[in-house]
């Protein structure tokens with residue numbers, strides 16, 4: 212299984228000019244945990260939104276290869292009515308957790324998880340929902356309407372919901388922003404369980420979570436600065452950690468931009 216991003220570009224339209232989301236981004240990832248790093252506005256969320264097919268690239272394409280018989284392409288020219296059923300098939304295999312502060316649905320937590328389980332045709336859906344509620348500490352919120360969820364609980368619900376379908380591709384935008392230590396540990400455990408057979412793409416500024424990476428992508432002002440195996444990239448810094456490597460890259464950027 213792999214994802215290839217090929218010359219991906221996204222520009223946001225604004226009344227006072229346009230803003231660059233991503234520029235000519237090319238990279239390729241295989242099964243494992245890929246962590247996307249970069250400063251504010253570097254393009255992390257843009258890359259995740261495009262990959263989740265919630266947003267259409269202006270240029271370039273994304274190729275999702277599930278196995279030798281199954282591949283999907285996401286590009287401007289593929290967003291034609293005739294191709295939508297294909298993208299729906301891809302979306303059944305993919306879960307995306309965006310950064311959200313509130314949901315505007317009235318459905319109760321348990322009911323919504325059940326809907327997701329039935330809609331994605333998982334085996335033994337009732338058992339799966341019971342397990343998800345227990346695992347993510349949602350028992351006290353089973354009957355709570357989604358629009359009442361916030362902060363920590365909302366984030367745990369989003370993770371539980373996204374995992375119900377056991378997605379082949381899991382996309383997480385800053386998943387630990389509102390998580391406590393215990394839930395963060397649970398997330399890291401989940402990432403370790405998944406990494407041999409599935410793709411997980413995570414944008415984060417949490418260096419503890421970033422250590423769960425197999426691969427790293429570093430974005431800088433919409434462009435790919437570095438990407439590759441975590442082991443190889445972090446071998447270049449004495450501490451051998453993602454945090455130390457990322458800090459070194461930031462210092463290097465500052466020095467470079469002050470001596471153009």
Ligand SMILES: Nc1ncnc2c1ncn2[C@@H]1O[C@H](COP(=O)(O)OP(=O)(O)OP(=O)(O)O)[C@@H](O)[C@H]1O
Pocket residue numbers: 223224225230231232233249250251252253254255256257258
């Ligand atoms: N909906 C939008 N409309 C206009 N510009 C946008 C929009 N979303 C993002 N941008 C701009 O695109 C660029 C990349 O934003 P993006 O959110 O992808 O970066 P990021 O690395 O995820 O940043 P952060 O860490 O702050 O979330 C930024 O300059 C941002 O202002």
